Amino acid sequence: MSLELTGVTVTFGRTDARTTVFDGLDVTFEPGRMTALAGPSGSGKSTLLAVAGALLRPASGQVLLDGEDLAALTDARRARARRERIGYMFQSGNLLSGLTATDQLLAAVYISGARPRAHRSRAEEALTRVGLGHRLRHRPEQLSGGERQRVALARALFLEPKLLLIDEPTAAVDRSQAGDLATLLAERAHQDNCVMVVATHDPAVAEAADRVVDMTALTAGAASAAPAGR
Numbered sequence: 001m002s003l004e005l006t007g008v009t010v011t012f013g014r015t016d017a018r019t020t021v022f023d024g025l026d027v028t029f030e031p032g033r034m035t036a037l038a039g040p041s042g043s044g045k046s047t048l049l050a051v052a053g054a055l056l057r058p059a060s061g062q063v064l065l066d067g068e069d070l071a072a073l074t075d076a077r078r079a080r081a082r083r084e085r086i087g088y089m090f091q092s093g094n095l096l097s098g099l100t101a102t103d104q105l106l107a108a109v110y111i112s113g114a115r116p117r118a119h120r121s122r123a124e125e126a127l128t129r130v131g132l133g134h135r136l137r138h139r140p141e142q143l144s145g146g147e148r149q150r151v152a153l154a155r156a157l158f159l160e161p162k163l164l165l166i167d168e169p170t171a172a173v174d175r176s177q178a179g180d181l182a183t184l185l186a187e188r189a190h191q192d193n194c195v196m197v198v199a200t201h202d203p204a205v206a207e208a209a210d211r212v213v214d215m216t217a218l219t220a221g222a223a224s225a226a227p228a229g230r
């Protein structure tokens with residue numbers, strides 16, 4: 001299972017105000033590794049996550065998830081791929097207010113069409129695995145920023161996605177929580193063997209990643225991918 005983008009072109013706007021973010025982008029992401037996307041604001045990190053996650057269809061090129069081109073699927077099949085194979089964790093967690101940590105995970109099960117009751121103990125185990133076994137019945141407003149992010153991570157992993165896309169996971173947490181969260185993300189990528197791609201400005205996330213992709217080099221056509229730290 002890998003994610004491979006080939007010849008991907010993305011443009012926004014019309015002729016008089018057109019932005020070409022990618023022009024024939026090629027990059028591959030491997031399973032069981034956490035890849036950090038690093039680069040200045042506007043370098044295309046979020047756009048890459050949107051294209052990889054079938055949220056944005058490229059003007060041309062292929063987005064191959066396990067060999068299947070997501071860019072070429074119908075809207076209905078793209079929606080199904082998003083539901084069944086892709087997990088998302090976007091800035092500040094986007095938890096549902098008023099629901100306990102356990103119910104945040106069960107809501108995702110409910111949306112996927114399964115019966116939540118059968119999954120309660122599995123949801124509790126998933127929260128325990130991210131260090132929240134003592135916060136199962138807490139609601140978002142009763143959790144710290146780092147705890148909320150960990151609930152969002154457990155929720156994203158709960159449906160066992162092949163591909164997990166994460167945008168600025170440490171934006172709303174303090175420095176020590178950022179380091180812990182970054183380490184936890186890398187551990188989950190290794191243990192769950194998913195493709196994990198994380199857009200970040202945070203050196204702590206780049207430090208914990210198995211690979212850092214420099215967006216500036218990538219969009220210049222150099223597809224640079226230096227191993228980070230280890």
Ligand SMILES: Nc1ncnc2c1ncn2[C@@H]1O[C@H](COP(=O)(O)OP(=O)(O)OP(=O)(O)O)[C@@H](O)[C@H]1O
Pocket residue numbers: 012013019021039040041042043044045046047048199
């Ligand atoms: N919907 C849109 N319409 C027009 N231009 C857009 C749109 N979305 C993104 N862009 C442009 O595409 C470029 C890449 O944006 P993107 O959000 O992917 O960058 P980023 O690296 O994630 O930035 P940041 O670090 O600030 O989040 C920017 O120049 C941005 O202005």
